[in-house]
Amino acid sequence: MTDPNDLLALEELELDLFVTALDRRYGYDFSGYSRASLTRRVRNLQTQFRAPTISALTDLLLHHPDRVADAISNLSVPVSEFFRDPHVFRALKEKVFPILSSYPAINIWQAGCAHGQEVYSLAILLMEAGLYERARIYATDISADALARAREGIFPLQDARDASRRYLDSGGALSFSDYYHARYDFLKLDERLISHVTFAEHNLVTDAVFCEAHLILCRNVLIYFSNPLQDRVLGMFADSLVRGGFLCIGTRENLQFSAAREKFQVLDLDAQLYRRKSGG
């Protein structure tokens, strides 16, 4: 039997080489990602691309640039759903929107928007609050494929039932079905919902501040980052937010291990909602 330590050492080496190759050849730096999830995603990608080893996967990507976008989307996109954690959307609506309404123009940055479910959820609630017309949502993601999917706004119809319930739990005033058309097994969201959305490629690892924002949503993205990378990204969020601006992270994420926690004060711990302190 092969020595387990040796198996693991080999996997680590192959993974390091894979990460180096993607970074040096294509500028996608995954070195700051939590290793356990990254290992699983790379293993899954290996299966999907029918590569016998991680090294074979590296080789394939180095020599087939046309496969890279697909690989990035598989390495990066976390699943999301409409109105995930309804109490968070309710907190946004009840605690954040009233303050946003005092601004003549509202900038919102949805960092790591994946397939866009949260962008559409947020747009719906902004619309119902009468704030959408003066809002601009910057929806960014590392993956061009994911952004294209988000822009398209087409989702499996089977997502609609749970989404409708969560929409109501979020404090939605109408019915979720008012915002989409169903056709065959798919739903297509109303294009009005993205009339004020700017989709853009942005890599939290390597790119700089994206905009001046009154609200930043970045849920279940930081969980994939190591502590130093999380620090960098939270620092960037602090720099992007106006004084008193809002940050919303995932309900199981926390700021307590980050140096950037000094720059935020808790608004709602259950919803993981924070406000940018002045100065710092």
Added chain:
Amino acid sequence: MGGAVVIGASAGGPSALQRLLACLDGDLPAAVVVVNHVGSQGPDLLHEMLAQRSRLPVQLAQERTPVSAGHVHVAPAGYHLLIERDRHFSLSVDPKVCFSRPSIDVLFETAARAYQKSLIGVVFTGASSDGAEGLAQIRQLGGLALVQAPEDAEVATMPRAALERAGADLCGPIEELAGFINEACRS
């Protein structure tokens, strides 16, 4: 031993876990980490329920915190629970595995890498095949595999799937597995 015991349970899991925790030593020198399949809706209550009959302190596993010996860490609903090589927890919202998030396989596979020989994997009652692949990886990397005897399990599917895929170092009723864990963690 300074190691960990990772436990996967599904249908019938809460009462099976209560039985186990009631039998584990209060000064167990290993960390206990639990994935139990539950719906992702509603509040997380399992850890509070388990705390009632456990001699070890029970808490929800939190990202970026160390896996602590003498504690029972329970995976939060709706997230995969992973253990990094430096023996800290991380979470993910990656796609469901075996229709489940948290998935037992995900915990087991990452724990196997972090603990290698210092790991015991335990598969309990459930109507799923989750945990079978993870248990095989635990054994492959030098850890021990325990499986609740199918006839002792409320739902035998999951123990059977684990036995078929991975085999076991010990297969028995929960109280016997608990005794083995208490002994093994001391040696």
